[in-house]
Amino acid sequence: MKRAGALLMLCLFGGGALAAPAVALPGLGADSHxxxxxxxxxxxxxxxxxxxxxxxxxxxxxxxxxxMLTAAHCLWLPATRHYIQPADVHVLMGYAMGQYRLHAQVTRFVIAPGYDPANEGGTASEDRATLVLDRPVVTSADLVPYGEARMSAAAMLIGYPQDRPEVPYGDVACQINGLALNGLIHHDCSATRGDSGGPLFVRQPDGQWGIVGIDVLATEGRGGFAAPLPH
Structure with a gap:
């Protein structure tokens, strides 16, 4: 009886505790694709x-x-109120399921001078970090040119999101929704935590893809904002 009672209690109450509903991540929305x-x-x-x-x-x-470029907030340590040391930052190129094409060590990084981690929302358009690596990680032929963000243009955003950190995962069928006066680029790409620092691609008038920004903020529903690239 004690065992049966325990099983009944598990069915009535324990199931909810063992299978807590997943926390909705910002930037994905109900129709994430x-x-x-x-x-x-x-x-x-x-x-x-x-x-x-x-x-x-x-x-x-x-x-x-x-x-490489990434989001500056990725390197900020709120507990110490300092940026992490460059020697503690690594890059894994082509990472997927524990495998990667190349590992590189960051030797130094430069934070965009206008970014203030104490005012993240107000300085999001400057949320950029330039990473200098100890070895080449791509060839010149691999590089994607900078492009121009245009309203309603087709866009793509890929990264390593919190809910799928082991694979390059993202949205290849989204668009640009708006261009803010401070330079932020509003997109409706499904992207969330972990995607920060990822490149926002936009199809250019000639049909080619160009990079226009660095993903830095997620909205409550699907989409977010990218900081413009450095000049």
């Missing part, structure tokens, strides 16, 4: 998982053989 991409093919070869020795993970992308 994402898929896995092959980061060993163009244009995704520039993509890397940026991770720290403290367990932090974000996304980054190469803009030169030994230079």
């Amino acid at each position: 994402r898929s896995v991409v092959d980061v060993n093919t163009a244009p995704w070869r520039i993509l890397g998982r940026v991770q720290t020795s403290l367990g932090g993970r974000c996304t980054g992308f190469a803009v030169a053989p030994t230079v």
